[in-house]
Amino acid sequence: MKKMISLLVRNRPGVLSHVASLVTRRGYNVESIAAGPTENETRTRITLVVSGDERELEQVTKQLRKLIDCIEVRDLKYSQAVTGEVALVTVAVDPEKRGEIMSLANTFGAKIADLDEKSLTLQVVGSSHMVDMVITGLAPYRIKSMARTGLVALPMDSGEKKEMLS
Amino acid sequence: MSNNTKQGPGRTGAQILVSVLEQAGVDLVFGYPGGQAIPLYDAIYDAKFKHILTRHEQGAAHAADGYARATGKVGVVVATSGPGATNLVTGLATANMDSVPLLAVTGQVPTANIGNDTFQEADIYGISMPITKYNYLVTRAEKLPQILAEALYLAQTGRPGPILVDVPKDIQVAVLAPPELAPVSIPGYNPEPAIQSSQVEALVEALRQSRRPLAYLGGGVTVSGAEKELFRLLTENDIPAVSTLMAKGVFPDDHPLALGLPGMHGAKYSNLAIYESDLILCLGARFDDRVAGNVRRFAPRARMVHVDIDAAEIGKRVETHIPVVGDLKNVLIRVLDLVNPVRRPDWLHQVAELKRKHPLPIPQDDEIIKPQSVIRAISEVTDGEAIIVTDVGQHQMWAAQLIVSKKPRRFLSSGGLGTMGFGLPAAVGAQFGRPDLPVLLIAGDGGFQMNIQELATVREHNLPIKMVVVNNGCLGMVRQWQQFFFQRRYSSTIWNYMPDFVKICAGYDLPARRVTEPREVRGAIEAMMAAPGPQFLEFKVAPEENVLPMIPAGGGQTEFYDV
Numbered sequence: 001m002k003k004m005i006s007l008l009v010r011n012r013p014g015v016l017s018h019v020a021s022l023v024t025r026r027g028y029n030v031e032s033i034a035a036g037p038t039e040n041e042t043r044t045r046i047t048l049v050v051s052g053d054e055r056e057l058e059q060v061t062k063q064l065r066k067l068i069d070c071i072e073v074r075d076l077k078y079s080q081a082v083t084g085e086v087a088l089v090t091v092a093v094d095p096e097k098r099g100e101i102m103s104l105a106n107t108f109g110a111k112i113a114d115l116d117e118k119s120l121t122l123q124v125v126g127s128s129h130m131v132d133m134v135i136t137g138l139a140p141y142r143i144k145s146m147a148r149t150g151l152v153a154l155p156m157d158s159g160e161k162k163e164m165l166s
Numbered sequence: 167m168s169n170n171t172k173q174g175p176g177r178t179g180a181q182i183l184v185s186v187l188e189q190a191g192v193d194l195v196f197g198y199p200g201g202q203a204i205p206l207y208d209a210i211y212d213a214k215f216k217h218i219l220t221r222h223e224q225g226a227a228h229a230a231d232g233y234a235r236a237t238g239k240v241g242v243v244v245a246t247s248g249p250g251a252t253n254l255v256t257g258l259a260t261a262n263m264d265s266v267p268l269l270a271v272t273g274q275v276p277t278a279n280i281g282n283d284t285f286q287e288a289d290i291y292g293i294s295m296p297i298t299k300y301n302y303l304v305t306r307a308e309k310l311p312q313i314l315a316e317a318l319y320l321a322q323t324g325r326p327g328p329i330l331v332d333v334p335k336d337i338q339v340a341v342l343a344p345p346e347l348a349p350v351s352i353p354g355y356n357p358e359p360a361i362q363s364s365q366v367e368a369l370v371e372a373l374r375q376s377r378r379p380l381a382y383l384g385g386g387v388t389v390s391g392a393e394k395e396l397f398r399l400l401t402e403n404d405i406p407a408v409s410t411l412m413a414k415g416v417f418p419d420d421h422p423l424a425l426g427l428p429g430m431h432g433a434k435y436s437n438l439a440i441y442e443s444d445l446i447l448c449l450g451a452r453f454d455d456r457v458a459g460n461v462r463r464f465a466p467r468a469r470m471v472h473v474d475i476d477a478a479e480i481g482k483r484v485e486t487h488i489p490v491v492g493d494l495k496n497v498l499i500r501v502l503d504l505v506n507p508v509r510r511p512d513w514l515h516q517v518a519e520l521k522r523k524h525p526l527p528i529p530q531d532d533e534i535i536k537p538q539s540v541i542r543a544i545s546e547v548t549d550g551e552a553i554i555v556t557d558v559g560q561h562q563m564w565a566a567q568l569i570v571s572k573k574p575r576r577f578l579s580s581g582g583l584g585t586m587g588f589g590l591p592a593a594v595g596a597q598f599g600r601p602d603l604p605v606l607l608i609a610g611d612g613g614f615q616m617n618i619q620e621l622a623t624v625r626e627h628n629l630p631i632k633m634v635v636v637n638n639g640c641l642g643m644v645r646q647w648q649q650f651f652f653q654r655r656y657s658s659t660i661w662n663y664m665p666d667f668v669k670i671c672a673g674y675d676l677p678a679r680r681v682t683e684p685r686e687v688r689g690a691i692e693a694m695m696a697a698p699g700p701q702f703l704e705f706k707v708a709p710e711e712n713v714l715p716m717i718p719a720g721g722g723q724t725e726f727y728d729v
Binding site: 010013017018021022025027055058059063064065066068069070071072165 | 285291292295296299302305320352353354355476477478480481482
């Protein structure tokens with residue numbers, strides 16, 4: 001089971017260490033962690049994707065909530081959150097095969113971020129599922145290197161309304 | 167003289183640190199100086215509080231811990247950077263496991279040198295992260311006063327714990343304007359969660375329906391100061407109670423409803439009563455594996471009520487049917503308002519039968535002193551009035567079983583971390599915190615040697631601590647496990663060399679006596695308690711004595727080891 005957690009924390013030195021240290025010490029399995037600034041400069045938003053059984057995952061939320069720097073912890077359901085991820089993928093490709101890759105890129109709205117005679121770097125923005133699909137599509141070519149940001153997420157305003165009604 | 171400049175504008179970070187502690191009512195600090203803490207110690211030179219110089223930073227940390235456990239106030243410990251700071255680590259972890267309010271202030275190399283592997287530099291901020299409730303590295307001098315105020319607040323609110331503040335040397339000497347302390351406000355930190363009526367009502371309803379309720383008491387009762395409300399609830403509703411190490415004394419051990427220690431070395435009747443119960447009221451405890459080795463065979467027919475101020479404890483090890491989040495005392499006040507007292511004679515009869523059928527084994531011997539008899543005699547002579555401090559090991563478990571505690575904060579022991587070497591320095595701290603009460607230390611020959619240097623602190627301050635070493639010539643608890651589970655292969659548990667404790671005490675100018683005769687045990691303890699000042703007694707006891715009963719690790723409440 002996987003769980004997406006959105007943390008709003010105080011923007012202080014060491015806060016990411018506190019989160020990472022807790023997750024490591026309690027033995028939870030982190031799939032991805034992404035941190036960045038928010039609309040308020042004293043706050044940082046961290047999106048965590050963790051996997052484990054139901055009990056473990058309930059504990060993760062509780063332990064995170066206990067962190068002194070943690071202002072808000074939300075379990076996000078995919079249906080009620082906007083999510084996204086950025087991936088940069090460099091593929092070894094000869095000029096004559098570029099066209100195939102460009103058409104794959106166009107299908108998914110990916111951009112060419114870098115290009116030379118022997119390789120090409122794609123910038124993919126979208127859901128994790130979409131990034132996975134692009135990577136699958138690129139599998140027949142040689143992927144030289146790749147970097148993914150991990151998931152960032154926000155609860156949907158419309159999703160929140162639905163939650164309140166139900 | 168720095169005293170003159172102290173009141174005026176422009177004081178150093180170190181002076182401000184001292185004045186924040188003074189204003190917070192700190193009357194005693196334990197510590198050990200060093201290169202990166204010299205400005206701090208210069209300010210302490212003029213402090214209104216007393217600074218107790220221990221002989222090791224670990225001793226200072228445990229002393230601050232013992233002080234905090236005995237008084238309920240925040241214990242403060244100061245150390246220098248690098249080795250001074252790393253010597254605090256065991257003390258911080260001990261306090262963290264047992265939710266003891268501590269403030270540790272460490273010196274650090276100047277901010278410009280951090281990260282350069284500077285002389286006596288250690289990343290104590292990183293090191294202490296998983297063993298503190300919260301920690302700080304002060305990187306800007308003007309933030310120091312507010313950080314200290316926050317640290318003191320965090321240490322003692324909600325579920326208490328140790329807080330570390332790492333103060334680089336340049337910040338200790340930086341000159342600052344007089345601080346204006348804003349009230350502490352930490353968004354997202356809610357130390358007093360609002361108690362939900364529905365949860366309290368569910369607890370009361372579950373109790374009403376229960377025929378065999380049992381209270382499982384933890385350190386939260388002590389922290390919350392809920393013993394009066396607890397006494398009413400238990401006695402008016404015929405609820406027997408087990409007390410963990412951290413809760414010893416919150417309900418009087420000599421009361422018929424008291425079942426003493428639960429778990430691995432609890433009495434059989436205590437564990438069998440848990441097993442038979444139909445409702446567990448877990449009050450400020452955490453289902454530690456030494457209490458509930460196998461959560462499925464703990465109280466299989468019981469509904470679980472768990473009251474804790476720390477929501478993360480609920481559901482951590484056992485499935486909870488009725489969670490109640492909040493301060494225990496306030497929860498119990500609301501429970502008492504709602505509950506209609508019920509008598510449960512059948513259940514009390516059943517519990518009394520368990521007690522009668524399965525008493526704690528108390529071995530007797532005329533030839534050699536049985537360690538249990540020493541503990542029993544200590545309990546009888548001190549009669550619940552003294553603060554009993556233990557070290558860790560067999561003597562600790564016998565003390566937990568046999569000392570009759572009647573008041574909270576009178577039995578101090580390292581519960582969660584099981585820190586050998588805790589006892590002597592913790593007794594020092596307890597005696598400083600409660601000069602009005604006798605303090606008696608029970609230690610084994612192993613743990614006593616782990617912080618034996620603190621005998622100097624005892625002597626220097628003429629602390630009237632009564633020290634008892636139960637000497638069985640081995641590391642008894644590990645030896646017992648080796649006997650039971652490793653075919654008596656006593657790997658590194660039998661000392662090949664034993665120092666002469668009486669001679670060591672002579673070196674520290676402490677009155678000491680060795681007792682080897684069973685018939686002299688009680689008289690020796692009486693004489694020690696009657697004598698003024700520090701006293702030391704060594705009892706040479708039977709070497710292969712075991713703590714029984716025993717539920718092996720991972721066992722359920724009925725799965726006793728068959729000797």
